[in-house]
Amino acid sequence: MKKTIIGVSLAGLILAGGYATTSFAADTETSAEKGEVSRKFKNKGFGHHGRGGTNDSESVLQRAEELGIKTEGKDGETLIGEIREAEILKEAKELGIKTDGKDAEDLLEEVMIAKLKKEAAEMGIKTEGKDAEALHEEIGTAKLKEEAKELGVSTEDKDLVTLKKEIQAASLNKKAKELGISSDGKGLQTLSEEIYTASVKKEAEKLGISIEGKDIREAAKEVFSVKVKKEAKELGISIDGKFIQQIAQEVREKKVADLAKDLGISTNDKSTADLIAEIEEKDSAKLQDVIGENFMGIKGLGMKEMRGSHGPGKDGSMRQRVSKEDLTDTSTDSGSL
Structure with missing residues (x-):
């Protein structure tokens, strides 16, 4: 498994802003110099208490207590690390993923792939033989097409960049009309x-x-x-x-x-x-x-x-x-x- 495909740093997992849906939002960055596409998963809302970016000690202590983590003598950075690992372990168990002998990063990738497969299946996308990158792209494409349909934007013979721009234009035009x-x-x-x-x-x-x-x-x-x-x-x-x-x-x-x-x-x-x-x-x-x-x-x-x-x-x-x-x-x- 290529860890660069997933591209989610554990450091940003707990306090990265947790109020979007649990779907994995796709960001695609194209490098003109290297001619390659780098894909990142933004996990907004995965496995934390939904405190978002406050990064305040009260929230950290509260979440640690909820997870049964001892807080005495530990600074915020240490606690955030332990909370992150506990959250990943909890999520993995809920998804039926075996956790024995696996570190947090490996588990995180398995959790993400499991979630991608679940989401893809719910959208009628076949998952067999597809890696995380392929599933991620198909889910993103399907969601864009759904949004395009809602806005009356044709998807025929359009690449994703063009479609995304047309969706944004349609959304802005709709809002402009509402505002006169x-x-x-x-x-x-x-x-x-x-x-x-x-x-x-x-x-x-x-x-x-x-x-x-x-x-x-x-x-x-x-x-x-x-x-x-x-x-x-x-x-x-x-x-x-x-x-x-x-x-x-x-x-x-x-x-x-x-x-x-x-x-x-x-x-x-x-x-x-x-x-x-x-x-x-x-x-x-x-x-x-x-x-x-x-x-x-x-x-x-x-x-x-x-x-x-x-x-x-x-x-x-x-x-x-x-x-x-x-x-x-x-x-x-x-x-x-």
């Missing part, structure tokens, strides 16, 4: 900027926030903060002494747990990731309604721009801050609500 934005003669980058700005303003208006004269990124941060706190209050979640991302993640966890109960799924002794996996199998549409979009209801836009992760351009405009990668990434931002 004309898309005539506009490129995806321009359209995405206008949608983002309009969505921030719309959400701010709903929350009674004045953003006049404010930079759109700062306005988005304010909107995000107010919305998270409002939802936390409605859900009975305390915000005392907590950072906004931690509050947001607790809101997400509560939403997932509530949805599970509504669907008749037991939440006893189950992590958020476990619940997401069960909900996805039972009613993926409802799961997407709860966690499938960012905090302003836009797929693929939101937190990256809100954080200003690309930095301001020379003219300080949004155009300089939205990368080409953002415009072709149809996945859900894990840090969003």
Whole structure:
């Protein structure tokens, strides 16, 4: 088995953002110089408590306690390593994978392949004689085609790069229409900027926030903060002494747990990731309604721009801050609500 095919580092497993579905999202990076394709699995939600990227000591200690790991005299890094191994072992046993004499990395690969085969079978994809890379590609292709069908995008005679771009364009045009934005003669980058700005303003208006004269990124941060706190209050979640991302993640966890109960799924002794996996199998549409979009209801836009992760351009405009990668990434931002 080629470990480069899987490409998931154990170091990023536990605290890598756990609120997307348990499906393995595919990222394909093409190197023009080497002429080779490197595939990575992004495991969002696999086997951890769904704490996401908070990386706070309270969450680490809590998860360690839940897994029966002794915490005395151990620093955070040591505990995260032990939690990671315990989670992988737990997941492997649940999948009926033999664990004797295997290290965490080997088990992780077996778990991932088992999950890929299970997902492929559920989608009607034959798994016999196929390695992880082939299954991964077929699953990704099938999902793109499903999304294309929902958006009325033809898949005939199109490669995946073309199809992904057309899906993104269709999604942006749909959102623009909902917001009353004309898309005539506009490129995806321009359209995405206008949608983002309009969505921030719309959400701010709903929350009674004045953003006049404010930079759109700062306005988005304010909107995000107010919305998270409002939802936390409605859900009975305390915000005392907590950072906004931690509050947001607790809101997400509560939403997932509530949805599970509504669907008749037991939440006893189950992590958020476990619940997401069960909900996805039972009613993926409802799961997407709860966690499938960012905090302003836009797929693929939101937190990256809100954080200003690309930095301001020379003219300080949004155009300089939205990368080409953002415009072709149809996945859900894990840090969003």
